[in-house]
Amino acid sequence: MIDNELTRIIRDRRSIRKYKSEQLTEEQLQTLLECGFLAPSGGNSQNWHVTVVQSQDYLGRLSEANRQNILADKDLPQEIKDRFTGSGASVSFGAPTVLFISAKGSDVNACFLAEHIVLAAESLGLGSCYLGGIIRFMKAGGKEFIDELGIPDGYDLLYGIAVGTPDEAPDAKPRDYSKVNYIR
Numbered sequence: 001m002i003d004n005e006l007t008r009i010i011r012d013r014r015s016i017r018k019y020k021s022e023q024l025t026e027e028q029l030q031t032l033l034e035c036g037f038l039a040p041s042g043g044n045s046q047n048w049h050v051t052v053v054q055s056q057d058y059l060g061r062l063s064e065a066n067r068q069n070i071l072a073d074k075d076l077p078q079e080i081k082d083r084f085t086g087s088g089a090s091v092s093f094g095a096p097t098v099l100f101i102s103a104k105g106s107d108v109n110a111c112f113l114a115e116h117i118v119l120a121a122e123s124l125g126l127g128s129c130y131l132g133g134i135i136r137f138m139k140a141g142g143k144e145f146i147d148e149l150g151i152p153d154g155y156d157l158l159y160g161i162a163v164g165t166p167d168e169a170p171d172a173k174p175r176d177y178s179k180v181n182y183i184r
């Protein structure tokens with residue numbers, strides 16, 4: 001791979017599941033948002049929406065509701081339930097900011113916005129992690145948490161992105177580089 005600033009950022013990014021509590025600066029947050037909104041979209045439709053959640057009260061209530069839901073699930077093995085104690089109980093893994101991403105119609109463009117944000121976070125020395133599992137809970141048993149987000153009408157909540165200062169440096173997950181064919 002050619003080594004340059006962007007390829008290093010792409011190579012070094014990891015999903016971070018342990019964070020320090022310090023909040024993003026406003027400049028960092030606005031940089032992430034601006035990088036997200038610079039993503040391409042079909043016909044420049046920009047059919048996305050970002051809800052910035054920095055309310056620790058909201059994240060705490062969501063975490064506890066999700067935890068109670070997990071603990072009440074009779075089909076889940078105890079070893080899974082045990083993960084939802086201590087720092088594992090936090091839906092954002094302790095990250096002080098979660099960006100909830102929504103889309104109107106096709107979700108393709110919102111995925112580009114999200115990945116711009118994730119790579120920009122890495123470039124700023126911040127960690128991030130997509131949060132898909134919590135959305136399943138919010139859409140099933142936690143609809144009031146979606147209402148609180150104030151997402152515009154017609155938009156569908158896709159996932160969250162936890163962002164914060166990393167407190168771990170995990171190894172890269174394996175990748176299958178054979179998923180390509182060539183017509184030359």
Ligand SMILES: Cc1cc2nc3c(=O)[nH]c(=O)nc-3n(C[C@H](O)[C@H](O)[C@H](O)COP(=O)(O)O)c2cc1C
Pocket residue numbers: 013014015016017129130131132133134159172173
């Ligand atoms: C749409 C999407 C949803 C995800 N949801 C979760 C999640 O709910 N919890 C979690 O810990 N990781 C989640 N991840 C992170 C993946 O597990 C992770 O990207 C994958 O294991 C590869 O690891 P890496 O990101 O460190 O390269 C999600 C990733 C994507 C793209």
